[in-house]
Amino acid sequence: MSDLFARHRETLDKAVDACNQRYSWTAYPESPSSKIWGQEPPVAGKARFEALLGKDYPLAQPGEIGRTGAEVSPYTGEPLGISYPKMDVDALYTAIEQGMPSWRDAAPETRIGICLEILDRCAGQLFENAHATMHTSGQSYIMAFAGSGANALDRGLEALAYAYKAMADVPQAAQWERQFGKGGAAKLAKRYRIMPRGVGVVICCATFPLWNGYPALCASLATGNPVVLKPHPAAILPVALLTTVAREVLAEQGFDPNLVSMVADTRDEPATMPLLEHPLTAIVDFTGSPGFGRWIERNCTDKLVYTETAGCNSVVIESCENLEAMAGAVAHSLCQASAQMCTSVQNIHVPAGGIVVGDGRASFDEVAAALLAAVERHLANPQVLCGTLVDEAILGTIERYRGLAAEHGRLLRDSGPLDYPDFPRARTASPLMLEVNEAARDIYRDEIFGPVSFVIKGESAEACLREATTNARECGAITSHVYSLNEDFLDQAEQAYNNAGASVACNLVGMPINFAAAYSDYHVTGLNPAGNACLTDMAFVASRFRIVQSKRM
Amino acid sequence: MSDLFARHRETLDKAVDACNQRYSWTAYPESPSSKIWGQEPPVAGKARFEALLGKDYPLAQPGEIGRTGAEVSPYTGEPLGISYPKMDVDALYTAIEQGMPSWRDAAPETRIGICLEILDRCAGQLFENAHATMHTSGQSYIMAFAGSGANALDRGLEALAYAYKAMADVPQAAQWERQFGKGGAAKLAKRYRIMPRGVGVVICCATFPLWNGYPALCASLATGNPVVLKPHPAAILPVALLTTVAREVLAEQGFDPNLVSMVADTRDEPATMPLLEHPLTAIVDFTGSPGFGRWIERNCTDKLVYTETAGCNSVVIESCENLEAMAGAVAHSLCQASAQMCTSVQNIHVPAGGIVVGDGRASFDEVAAALLAAVERHLANPQVLCGTLVDEAILGTIERYRGLAAEHGRLLRDSGPLDYPDFPRARTASPLMLEVNEAARDIYRDEIFGPVSFVIKGESAEACLREATTNARECGAITSHVYSLNEDFLDQAEQAYNNAGASVACNLVGMPINFAAAYSDYHVTGLNPAGNACLTDMAFVASRFRIVQSKRM
Structure with a gap:
C-alpha cells in the first residue's frame, strides 16, 4: 500500500461511506472564518495570491511556445497581469505520452493516494484560490472560498470515492x-x-473554475489517465494553482509531472479545439455553455464526453406556510453569485389566482411583491451575496431583457449597479425581474446567464407545474423547486419533475436553495439538456478505464 | 420483494459472487446430453422446433404491417418457411411507450426478478433454441446448444448481476x-x-444470435429500458424464441409485453435504420461486422452505443512443451464453428528459425506441418466441430484468398467441402491455410470472416510478438494467444498485448481455446477496434440508467 493512500485512507473510507449513505458530511470546511483557521492562513493566502499578480506564472511545461493569458478582475477592472505558458499541443502531448506507462502501471491505490494528497494540498491553498476565484470568476470571497473551493474539493473527493469503488x-x-x-x-x-483510455481533457468554466475541475481530474487521473486542464480564458489562475499542486505531488512521488498539465488561452486565441481533436484525447469533461456542450456531445464521437451545462431552472409555487420565508429562499437564489450559478433559479411559476399561505391566501401580485421585497432584503449586503459579473456581456443581456419587458409583460424590478465600498469599479448588477405569462415562453425558455428572472403567471398550479416540467425536459434543468403545503401536489410535482428527467427540491427555506451537497445530492441527472453526466455516480467513473486480462495454464 | 426475485435470489447471489471472484461457475449446463437432461427434453425440443417450420411465427405485436423473414438452413439449403411480423417502427414505438411508465416505476428487484425468470425459461427451451440456431446460424448442434445457448444465458445472468450491483x-x-x-x-x-434512458435496441449477429442478445436485453431491461430486438436476417428464429418468452413473462407479471419486441427483416428490406434513427431509441447494443459497428459508434452520437465486432486474432508461438498438444489447441480454433467465432484465431505467428519444443526444436515447416496434421485430426468428425457456413459469401472469401496464396506466399492447406452424412447439401468449408511472411500484412490484417488463416513467418519471436500486438492495437483483437516455455517471454507478451489493449491467453492446451468464460473472462476490452464494450463489467450497465432525486424539508 502506498504511503499516501495509507495516510489519507480514513478520509477516503469516510467519503465512500458518505456516498453510500448520502448523509451530510464534508472533508473540507467551507467557511473562511479565522475562528476556524486562525489569523495567519487568510492573510498568508491573500499575500500568496498578490505575489502572483503581474508576473509570469511559474509553470514549466514542455512545449511552451510563448506566453498567454488576459485575465481582468471584475472587481477592479484591472488586468491581473499574469502570463501563463502558451502551449504547442502536439509537443505537450508527446511529453505527456512519456509519463503514461508508469502511471498506467501504478497500483490503483498509488494513484488514489496521489489524488488524495493533491486534494489535501489544495485544501491548504483555499485562501489564495478564493482570491484567485474572486478576481477571475467574480465571485464573492465567501462563495469563492466555498463554491469553487471547499465544496468543489468535496466533489473531487466524492469522484475519487467512486473511482475507488469502481476499480x-x-x-x-x-x-x-x-x-x-x-x-x-x-x-x-x-x-x-x-487500463486507462488516454488523455482526459477537462474544460473548466468561467464562473466556478474548479467545480468540475477537481472531480474530473480525480476521476480521470485515479483511473490511470493523464489530465490536461483547459481553463476558461477569464479564469485561469484557480486552475493554474491546481495544476501546480498536482504536478508537485506527482513529481515528488516519482511520476512525470506532465501527467497533469494546463493549456491556457485567451478569447482571441482559443486553444480548445486542438485538445478536442488530438488523437490521444480519449475523455472530455466539459462545464460551460449549453451550446458548446452540445457541440462536443455531438462531434467528439470517438471520445467519452461528460458535460454539465445549464437549463432554465424553475420554481413552482402552489402554496406555502410562510410567504416571507418562501420568498426569501427563492430571492436568495436570484441574488446569489448574481444568478451565475448552474443552480440559480430563473423561472418562477405562480398561479394567476394566487396561492394559499398558511391559514390565508396571497394574490399573484402579493407573491410577486414578497419576492421583490425579499430581493431587496438580500441586497442589503450585496458584496457578500452577489459578487460581480464574470462577463461584460451580461450587462448587454440585462439590457436586452429590460427592453423585452413591456412587450411581453411588465418590468417587476429593474437591474442596477450595486455599491461595493471596497471596489468602486466592480462590474455588478442587481436582479432584473420580469412578470410575464406563458405566452412569453419563447423568451423564458432560454437559459439566460446572469441575474434575469421571470415571475410567470400560470392558469393554475397544475398549469404551472406542467409548463415548468415541460421546460425542464425540453430546455434542461439542474435544480427545480416546488413550494406546497399539499402532499398530493408535492407527490405529483416530484413525479412530474422526475419523469421529465429532473431532480426536485420541496419547500426549502432557511437555507441557500442553490446548494448542492457533495456525497448526497446527485448533481445533474443526465436526462435533460442541461448535461449528460452526474457529479457523482458510478457512471461518471466506470467507463474511464477498461480491463485487460491475461490467463496462463 | 417480488416473488420472482425471491425465487431466483440464490442464483443471482451466486452470479454476483462469481463475478466478484471470477472463479468457474455456470448456472446453465452447456451439454445437451440426455445423460443430464433425460430422453424426453431433447426430443420434445426438436419437435417444438419442427412444429414452427413453414408457418407464421406466433408473435402478435402492435404495428404489424405484413410478414417478413427469409431464413434458409445452411444444413439443408431449404428455406425454413417461417414468417415473422413486419413492423411499422413508429407504431410499435408508440405502443412501447405506453408500457414504459409502469416498468420505469417498478422496483429494481421486480425488474431483476422478471429478467431472472426470462433466463430461467429460456434455459427450458435450450433444445429448440439449439435446433433453431443450427438451421439459421449454421452452428453444430453441440455449439448451438452451448455457445448461443447455455453459455450466452450465463452472459445474460452475468449482465444481470452487474445491473443489480450498479442499481x-x-x-x-x-x-x-x-x-x-x-x-x-x-x-x-x-x-x-x-430512471431509464429510453428504448434499447439490440442488434444481434448471424453466427451467435443470442451471445449479446441475452446480456444486452438483461442489462437494458433490468435498468428500466424497454428492448427492441433486431435479429440478423439470417438468424431470426432464436431471437424470436427469446422475444416470446420475455413477452410471456412480462404479461404474466402485469407489465406490457411490448417492453420486449422484435423487428425482423430480410437482407433485401432491412429495418435497422429506422430503429437507430428513432428519437426514443437511447441505447444500441451491436454485435456484427466491424464496418457497421464503427458506423454506429460514429453516427449514433445521441445514443449510448455498445459494440462487439471482430479483429484479426493472433497466436504467437515462441516455444512449447508438446508440439502436438499446442498444434491441436490452435487447430481446434481454426476448425471450431468454421472459424466464424469472434474468438477464432486467424493469424499464427511463427519465427522463421523455428521454435524450442520440450528438449528439442521444431523448424518453421515442422510447426506448420504439426498445425496441418492437427487440423486433419479435428476434421475426423467435422459435423460436431465445424458446423456449416452461415453465409454463401464465405465461399467467395475462401476463393479469393486461395487466389492470393501464390502471390503472397503459398497455400498450406486448401479448403474443401466437408462430408456430413445427415446433411448432404450442407454449406461447408474446411480451413484454408496460407503460409506468408510479414510482407503480406495487407491481406492478413483484415478481419476475415470464415475458415481462412495464416501461418506468418516472422524474423524472430520478438518480431512475431511485435507484429501481432501492433495488429491487435490497430486492427482489433478479441482473443490472443501465446505459447512459450520462457517466463520472460510470457511476461513480455502479456505486457505487449495488454498495452496494445488486448487480453491474452498463455499456453492453453487440452481445452477449446476459443472459450470465453462468463463470470470470469472479461470479453472484449473496448481498447482496440474489435468493439467498445465488455461482457460484462460495471461500465456495461452503469450508464444505462440515470438517477433523479427529490428532497423535502
Missing part, C-alpha cells in the same frame, strides 16, 4: 478450473489489469 | 441535516430514483 470491483487475479469433456481439467491463473 | 449502489433514501450559518439547521428527507 475495487475488478479483482486483480482469480483461479479458474473446469472440466472440458473427457479431456481433463483446465486450470488457469488469471490476472486482470485496469 | 444497489444507489440508495433509495437518505436523511440529511446540516447547519447553515447561524440561520438554523436544514433537515432534508431525500429520495433517489433509478
